[in-house]
Amino acid sequence: MTQKTFMPVLYELVRTYQAFETYSAAHIRLLGLTASQFDIIATLGNTEGMSFKDLGEKTLITKGTLTGVVDRLEAKTLVRRVASPKDGRSQMVQLTKAGEKLFAKVFPAHLCHLEQVFSGLSQKNIENTASVLKQLRIAFSAASLNLEEAA
Amino acid sequence: MTQKTFMPVLYELVRTYQAFETYSAAHIRLLGLTASQFDIIATLGNTEGMSFKDLGEKTLITKGTLTGVVDRLEAKTLVRRVASPKDGRSQMVQLTKAGEKLFAKVFPAHLCHLEQVFSGLSQKNIENTASVLKQLRIAFSAASLNLEEAA
DNA sequence: TACATTATGTACTAACTAGAACTAATGTCA
DNA sequence: TGACATTAGTTCTAGTTAGTACATAATGTA
Numbered sequence: 244m245t246q247k248t249f250m251p252v253l254y255e256l257v258r259t260y261q262a263f264e265t266y267s268a269a270h271i272r273l274l275g276l277t278a279s280q281f282d283i284i285a286t287l288g289n290t291e292g293m294s295f296k297d298l299g300e301k302t303l304i305t306k307g308t309l310t311g312v313v314d315r316l317e318a319k320t321l322v323r324r325v326a327s328p329k330d331g332r333s334q335m336v337q338l339t340k341a342g343e344k345l346f347a348k349v350f351p352a353h354l355c356h357l358e359q360v361f362s363g364l365s366q367k368n369i370e371n372t373a374s375v376l377k378q379l380r381i382a383f384s385a386a387s388l389n390l391e392e393a394a
Numbered sequence: 395m396t397q398k399t400f401m402p403v404l405y406e407l408v409r410t411y412q413a414f415e416t417y418s419a420a421h422i423r424l425l426g427l428t429a430s431q432f433d434i435i436a437t438l439g440n441t442e443g444m445s446f447k448d449l450g451e452k453t454l455i456t457k458g459t460l461t462g463v464v465d466r467l468e469a470k471t472l473v474r475r476v477a478s479p480k481d482g483r484s485q486m487v488q489l490t491k492a493g494e495k496l497f498a499k500v501f502p503a504h505l506c507h508l509e510q511v512f513s514g515l516s517q518k519n520i521e522n523t524a525s526v527l528k529q530l531r532i533a534f535s536a537a538s539l540n541l542e543e544a545a
Numbered sequence: 546t547a548c549a550t551t552a553t554g555t556a557c558t559a560a561c562t563a564g565a566a567c568t569a570a571t572g573t574c575a
Numbered sequence: 576t577g578a579c580a581t582t583a584g585t586t587c588t589a590g591t592t593a594g595t596a597c598a599t600a601a602t603g604t605a
Contacts, residue, residue, distance in 0.1 A: 262534035383413035
């Protein structure tokens with residue numbers, strides 16, 4: 244490991260993620276949304292809405308950022324904030340009628356766009372890729388935990 | 395493929411990249427740099443410098459962004475701009491003495507930090523992960539090319 | 546119950562981001 | 576050579592990003 248044999252896998256991780264992001268975001272932009280806005284619409288679709296906390300965990304958007312993105316979606320009247328009846332600190336975020344309508348349009352369209360990427364890959368290959376990525380993700384989680392414990 | 399069986403692999407790609415980014419950036423911040431600044435310092439280390447174009451391709455930073463990041467590194471006197479002798483449009487970016495000194499310090503330190511992630515993974519696993527990621531990246535490139543050709 | 550701790554969301558900052566419009570320099574080709 | 580297209584880098588904009596500090600509300604404990 245002293246040969247830094249892990250560099251190629253990090254290189255590929257970053258390049259592949261970037262390739263996904265570029266491919267995906269370009270299509271989302273044509274639909275009139277940013278990648279973050281799409282993630283939120285997609286996450287809220289077919290739900291009763293959820294708290295900022297849950298929404299942030301699902302979309303990987305940190306809370307400070309999420310406030311701003313939801314502000315802009317609210318300004319477009321695609322989502323609304325509703326005070327949680329259970330917790331006075333918590334705000335629920337829900338799709339509006341317009342948000343649901345947009346979800347019904349853009350979500351399938353974007354899945355279709357993504358699907359084309361995988362037409363040349365076997366089911367087995369796809370499953371295997373997900374599996375090895377998960378192992379790598381767990382290795383990062385473990386390393387992060389080690390740091391916290393040391394602190 | 396109509397079952398959207400590719401969703402798990404995209405989920406893992408995004409989560410794993412995010413885990414890497416969070417783990418890596420937290421350490422880089424302790425070293426007094428941002429992730430982008432580190433990428434540039436690391437790319438320029440042990441070179442004679444390179445053009446904005448080459449630097450952008452290696453670091454995956456687009457040119458508009460790169461101007462700003464280099465501005466800030468220049469303000470810290472870690473890099474300098476030098477007009478290309480061959481091409482009047484082109485600027486070369488080089489590490490200054492201070493930049494080289496910082497490179498010599500932070501680059502090994504960060505590699506060491508990253509290395510710990512891979513201590514629990516076999517060499518074979520690491521190589522395999524890089525290989526399947528590359529296949530996925532190529533699938534994204536091919537899909538992007540299809541779009542360009544259609545246009 | 547009173548106090549301390551924790552959790553939720555917002556405000557603010559510095560920085561990054563891609564894209565588009567722009568300037569200046571280079572390359573093409575008729 | 577002259578007109579045209581392309582390329583390199585800058586500028587500008589709207590938006591995202593993480594982190595920190597903060598106000599408010601909920602929870603745990605004495």
